Amino acid sequence: GLCTSVESVTITQPTTAVDVTAAVSSSFNGQDVSCFGANDGQATASPSGGTPASSGYVFQWDANAANQNTATATGLSVANNPYEVIITDSLGCIDSASLVLSQPASVTATIASSISVTCFGDSSGQATIAASGGTGTYNFLWSDGQTSVTGIGLQVANNPYCVTVTDNNNCSDVICFNIAQPAAPITSTASVIADPSCFVHCFVPLELYL
Numbered sequence: 062g063l064c065t066s067v068e069s070v071t072i073t074q075p076t077t078a079v080d081v082t083a084a085v086s087s088s089f090n091g092q093d094v095s096c097f098g099a100n101d102g103q104a105t106a107s108p109s110g111g112t113p114a115s116s117g118y119v120f121q122w123d124a125n126a127a128n129q130n131t132a133t134a135t136g137l138s139v140a141n142n143p144y145e146v147i148i149t150d151s152l153g154c155i156d157s158a159s160l161v162l163s164q165p166a167s168v169t170a171t172i173a174s175s176i177s178v179t180c181f182g183d184s185s186g187q188a189t190i191a192a193s194g195g196t197g198t199y200n201f202l203w204s205d206g207q208t209s210v211t212g213i214g215l216q217v218a219n220n221p222y223c224v225t226v227t228d229n230n231n232c233s234d235v236i237c238f239n240i241a242q243p244a245a246p247i248t249s250t251a252s253v254i255a256d257p258s259c260f261v262h263c264f265v266p267l268e269l270y271l
Contacts, residue, residue, distance in 0.1 A: 079111030079118075081148045083158035086133060089230045090196045094138060096232035097167035097194070102137035104144055104160055111150035119149040139164045166194035170226040170236040178217060178242035186215030186240040190224050197229030204237075215240040 087103035089095040094102040104126075108118045119130070125141040126134040137144060142161040149155045173191035178184070189211040192199045203212050204223040215222060223237040 075110065075112050075150075075152075075154070077110035079108065079148065079150050079154045079156045081106050081108040081118075081146065081156045081158045083107070083144070083146050083160045085160060085162055087137075092165050092196050092230065093162040094164045095230040097164055098138070098140070099164070099232075100136050100138035100140075102139075102162045103133055103135050104137055104146075104162070105133040106146040106148060106158060107132075108148040108150075108156070111154045111156075112152045114151035121147045121149070137162055165196050165228075165230070165232070168195035168199075168226060168228050168232045168234045169193050170224060170234045172236065172238055175238070175240065178215070178240060181243045181245060182217070183242075184214045184216035186217075186242070187211060187213050188215060188222070188238065188240065190226065190236065192226045192228075192234075195228030195230065195232050200227045201225070202227070217242045 083104055083106045085093045085102065086105040087093060087101065089101075094100070106120055108120075111118075120132055122129045122134045123145045126137060126144050126146075129135070134144065134146070139162050143159050144161070145157055145159040147155055147157045169192065171191045171193075173189045175188040176186060178186040190201055192201075192210075199210075201208055201210050202225045204221075205212070205215075205219055207213070212222065212224070217240060220239040221237045222240060223235055225233055225235050227233040
């Protein structure tokens with residue numbers, strides 16, 4: 062007769078599928094990168110599931126992230142958005158995730174208002190700086206050492222004035238300008254109008270011309 066044998070096989074699979082999420086992990090006072098155009102951003106991939114090797118998962122970031130192969134990619138910038146990472150477990154199962162970075166607007170300094178020097182050669186000029194962009198509050202440093210948003214005691218002799226505006230992430234902009242003054246000092250001349258009929262006791266008027 063014919064002999065038969067029956068065997069059973071159980072196929073197993075990982076408890077959960079490979080999964081990865083990726084998120085920006087750098088924070089410069091709430092910004093992904095420190096300054097407009099900066100390349101100091103970071104992103105971290107967080108894998109789970111699958112069958113990781115004893116050493117964990119294999120990470121592979123794309124060319125935009127310079128093909129880095131660690132969980133955290135560094136040196137990222139908005140200019141190279143978007144970024145993608147692929148993770149692989151010990152059985153070759155993969156998953157991918159992508160992300161984009163944001164950045165602050167560039168710090169920009171402008172002259173909000175200015176007051177010219179009142180008299181030729183004096184130090185009565187003033188100027189106020191307006192700042193925008195960047196992150197947080199601003200610090201002001203004038204070329205003559207002042208640190209307020211408004212510079213006082215300005216004089217033409219110290220032209221040009223340069224002001225460096227810096228935000229909380231040390232991003233900065235510089236604006237330079239000249240303070241104005243009258244074209245020339247006020248001058249005066251005096252002349253004596255004499256009456257030739259007088260000698261000692263006559264009144265001699267003095268006229269002053271400006």
